[in-house]
Amino acid sequence: MTVDGPGPSRARRVVVVAYPDVELLDVACPGDAFASATRCGALPGYRVELVTAGGRAVRSSCGITLTPERALERVPPGVDTLVVAGGHGHVAASGDPTTVEQVRRIARDSRRVVSICTGVSLLAAAGLLDGRRVATHWRHAAQVAAAYPAVTVDPTPLYLRDGRLYTSAGVTSGLDLSLSLISDDHGPALAREVARTLVTYLHRPGDQAQISMFLASGLPDDAVVRDLANHISSHLADDLSTERLAARAGVSVRHLRRLFARHLDTAPSAFVRSARTEAVAYLLSTTALPLDAIARRCGFRSTETLRQAFRDRYEVTPSRYREQEFRCQSQA
Structure with a gap:
């Protein structure tokens, strides 16, 4: 997987590390995001290359075999962005x-x-994360935390x-992060x-929960609730009244409220309000x-309704939140 930007000598080098039993999406999401940025006119563009130990082809967890461009050991200095993918093979890797x-070695001057995802295990094993707070897939967080007690896993x-x-x-979420890096x-x-x-849809802010507080016990099994949750997140500016949502689902308002209470432990209106407020936080921190x-x-x-919900x-007020976010970004 190699993508050259306009003027290869100017392109930012993105090195993606894979290994046997890697998660294919963990490789493809950042790879395609950076490649798409190049095609969309990023200057400088990105040159994405896949590497593995010994330069060997590796079989991903879904069965697709990936052929690297070069051996991990032969990656020269000057990498812009080092990406370590996750996958079921992270423990062995x-x-x-x-x-x-x-x-x-590569991380040292990147x-x-x-x-x-679980690519965090390789960074932790390399001693790069001691004393730091890191993210990983919620299903593997306890395993990673137990293996690397010097790292705070959130x-x-x-x-x-x-x-x-x-x-x-x-x-x-690797796509969300990649879009954030492209925005930077x-x-x-x-x-x-x-x-x-x-x-x-617009990439989600980093502090958005992997599993919303409304879905803390797992994604809803109910097809009606799942469909409406997806619809809400991608149609925030639409009429999302409980009546309209019930009509979309083909159920009564009373039944819809019972479904949301049973599967999400909240009301439809509260779910909508939270989704909209999370989107506000994202736009405050990433746009002017x-x-x-x-x-x-x-x-x-109205802006007053927004302020109250926020x-x-x-x-904190929206203006204060934006000020804090921009200050953090300028200091990073």
Whole structure:
């Protein structure tokens, strides 16, 4: 997998590390995001290459075999972004001295170091995460924490940044993180264009929960609730009244409320309010849009309604939140 940007000598080098039993999406999500950014006009663009220990082809967890461009041991200095993918083979890979030493070597002078899902194990084994708070897939968080007690593993956020180190939760959160990195490099407009190219909704903010507080016991089994939750998240500016949602689902308002209470432990209106407020937080931290524009985009009738919902959720005003976020970004 190699993608050259305009003017190869100027392209940012993105090295993706894979190993046997790697998760294919953990490789493809960042790879395709950076490649799409190049095709969308990123200057400088990105040159993505896949590497493995010994340069050997590896079989992914879904059965597809990946052929690397070069051996991990032969990656030259000057890497812009080092990405370590996750997968069921992360335990074996993090126990391989050659792989761990080469990850440590490459990370030493890379501009930024990224792990997707359980790829965090390799960074931890390389001693790069001691004393740091990191993200990984909620299902594997306890395992990683037990293996690396010097690392604080947080199973909640989609991704975390600590200086030049970035860690993310499983599979598609790697796409969210990649879009965030593209936004850092080239601005939110290009990141949005990449998101549109990949036919994905605006990338989710890192502090959004992997499993929403409404889904803390697991994703809902009920098809009606699951469909509506997805619809809400991708149609925030629409009429999402309980009556309209009930009509979409073909059930009564009373029955819809019972379904949400049973499967999400909340009311439909509260779920909508939280989804909209999370989207506001994302736009405040990644764009310079005025508050009235954000209110319209996220489905709030007025800026005052937005402010009240935001204070209830984050215990801070939107303006203060944006100020804090921009300060953190400028200091990073």
